[in-house]
Amino acid sequence: MTRAIGASSLYVSLAVTVAALLLVTFGARRAQAGWLRAGYAATYLQFGLMTAATFAMIFGLVAHDFSIDYVAQVGSRATPLYYTVISLWGALEGSILFWGWVLALLTALVVFWNRSREGNLIPYTTATMLGVGIFFQFLLVSPAFPFGAVSPVPPDGPGPNPLLQNHWLMGIHPPLLYLGYVGMTVPFAFAMGAMASGEVGDGSWIRLSRRWTLGAWAFLTAAIIAGMWWSYEVLGWGGYWAWDPVENASFMPWLTATAFLHSVMVQERRGLLKLWNLNLVVATFALTILGTFLTRSGVLSSVHAFTEGLIGYYFLVAIAITLLASFVLVAGNSERLVSFGKLEGVASRGTVFLFNNLLLTAFTFTVLVGTLFPLFAEAVRGEKVSVGEPFFNRMTIPICAALLFLMGVGPALPWKEADRATLRRKLLGPIIAAGVTLVASVGAGVRSPYAALAFAFAAFAFVANIGEFVEGARARMRLRGESAVDALGHLLAANRRRYGGYVAHLGVVAVAVAITASSTFRAEHEATLKKGESMTVGGLQVRLDEVWGREEPQRSVIGTTVTILKGGREVARLDPRMNFYPTSQQPVPTPAVRSRPSGDIYLNLQAFAQDGTNATLRVIVEPLVPWIWAGGMIICLGAMISIAPFGRRVPAAVVEAEPPMAAPAPVAAT
Amino acid sequence: MVSSVGLVFSLAAPGLLGGDLAAQDAAAPRVAAGDSALERRTREVASGLRCPVCQGLSIADSPSELALEMKGLVREQLAAGKTPDQIRAYFIGKYGEWVLLEPKAEGLNLLVYVLPLTLVVGGALFVIRYVRANSEKRNS
Secondary structure, three states: OHHHHHHHHHHHHHHHHHHHHHHHHHHHHOOOHHHHHHHHHHHHHHHHHHHHHHHHHHHHHHOOOOOEHHHHHHOOOOOOHHHHHHHHHOOHHHHHHHHHHHHHHHHHHHHHHHOOOOOOHHHHHHHHHHHHHHHHHHHHHOOOOOOOEOOOOOOOOOOOOHHHHOOHHHHOHHHHHHHHHHHOHHHHHHHHHHHHOOOOOOOHHHHHHHHHHHHHHHHHHHHHHHHHHHHHHHOOOOOOOOOOHHHHHHHHHHHHHHHHHHHHHHHHHHOOOHHHHHHHHHHHHHHHHHHHHHHHHOOOOOOOOOOOOOHHHHHHHHHHHHHHHHHHHHHHOHHHHOOOOOEOOOOOHHHHHHHHHHHHHHHHHHHHHHHHHHHHHHHHHOOOOOOOHHHHHHHHHHHHHHHHHHHHHHHHOOOOOOOHHHHHHHHHHHHHHHHHHHHHHHHOOOOOHHHHHHHHHHHHHHHHHHHHHHHHHHHHHHHHOOOHHHHHHHHHHHOHHHHHHHHHHHHHHHHHHHHHHHHHOOEEEEEEEEOOOEEEEOOEEEEEEEEEEEEEOOEEEEEEEEEEEEOOEEEEEEOOEEEEOOOOOOOEEEOEEEEEOOEEEEEEEEEEOOOOOEEEEEEEEEEOOHHHHHHHHHHHHHHHHHHOOOOOOOOHHHHHHOOHHHOOOOOOOO | OHHHHHHHHHHHOOOOOOOOHHHHHHHOOOOHHHHHHHHHHHHHHHOOEEOOOOOOOEOOOOOOHHHHHHHHHHHHHHHOOOOHHHHHHHHHHHHOHHHEOOOOOOHHHHHHHHHHHHHHHHHHHHHHHHHHHOEOOOOO
């Protein structure tokens, strides 16, 4: 029954989506308001149908309905409820179903919020989203059909991939990633809609899609950080980023979207870069599809390549169609994409944005070349090569350092040509901070020039961005007599977009410092200990107390109890484990982490004696790691401040109405 | 606290590039310092070698059994006085060039280094020209 509901919802949804696309497109072309309305109604209907299909699947999973082949593939009676629900994205078919559902939701929302806008921009934007939706729904009824029948119905299933049921973050990272990926469809659809309707010249598509882009970008940011966290907590190697092809696949659209968020300001202010911005939006969308191709086709080995098969090549076709369609539309709009404006100065913020875009593009290109090169080399030379962490670090760390530097310069420079006095006022503080940090890091024994430079540039960017808050708040305090807290609050409220951006910059500084510190000052030791024995890692004594075993419904656990002492005093008791799942030969490492703002102590159980007399432990001491996660949250907070729809400008009347003297006594201003 | 811990550790390991292990051992006291020096050298070599059973992790990072064995081999060979290049050549002989996480900068592999650099340099020239041509006010 569940299977029938799910399957028929998918088939009907595909038909409805095709109908909606036709109605919307021809309704717009022939100016038939009735067709258009019907098309929008069909868009809501396809969302309802996709919702029905998705809920049917969740219901099937929870009810252990093994007559559905997806459930038989990833379900098991012993799996805890949480992991049963999230196995919706535990394999290919469910992932595509979830993707299709999110896409249907966003399509319906785009229609709902913009349907009354005049002109053909919204119909063609909707049509683009429906077109992408048809692609995914086609996958769902054909190569990735999740509701196939199983006969005879098995009594139980194998459960999800062990890696996907070992940590709660698996319930967070994938949906965030899909929201980010699918969200990038919206600015792409607006760009295509703008070109198809001939309304691309005035850049209204950028205003209409701005919040969508920022929202998708925030989700993608959160997804990448959550993915790093998952990798850190589950893979047992004490790292968080390995330049795995799939990590790269999620990072590339993030880079191009970041470039777009910046370059779009040049278009809004000066009418420049119209074509370039379209390119970035199309590239971002194409890269999300490319990422899916890379992970789903199995052409590259990766921790995420859970399935292999022909389905990947459908994505290749989708990329080709995307690029072709955007090329045709760009060519048809060439005269509307001519830029007439000029930058306001050489030493100006506009110039910094251009270099920011150059670096982010070069970054994307480097990651793309590095990710695809093994395929190319094998095809040409017939020998496999690896392009891994040492390569990416060598090539991209200089780019990261330069970006950190620009992140400080950009906010400090005005749009107009900066004069010497402005440069001195804005940059002296950051330069001094950078100099002091450089000397201090070298003095503290940082021997890698890049690490020292990263710390220095991080200090530079930090002081420059904080300086913007301080300067703005001071001006308000002086002119309006506001208290420091009020001034800061009003400053943010009056310029959400700008200061939200600076908050995001501060988050990036936190991530950059944490990554540099945790890799530079990492201390690590591995030893086999008998019960009661200790090893010493950088001042910490690590004592093995116990090796134990435990049976859980869905797995067997071998664990250790370890006490960490510092100067004879107990600091923490940790239990690094190995989880054995029946479907996997290899145990899933389950490290134990003791986290403090100053850093982590990371313990992984590497091996154990069958008789429980000894165990091999790896101890890694990594400073500042939690600041990577915190920094990610700060970045998302910045994005949310920029998105917030309410009170974009504090009305002047309200600000004036506040009696200056009624403000609370100034809290220590500096 | 923790960063000073890391600091002590990194200070304890002198620069070892190309150094001969026997000499290092003689110079350093045999206890902790000598061990962490060897450990550091092992990590340096191991982090460039790919774990054959993992997904793109180096044998320095991977917790898998095979990686642990390979890392042990690197440690032994370093202790026996082999140079990092000799050790890498040994693993290439066994697993092919694939085992190197960073492709050797020669032949076709040069592309993977040259392409991004070309974009950076070409792009920088383009942006500079663009800014010059599209600014209201020009600096001399």
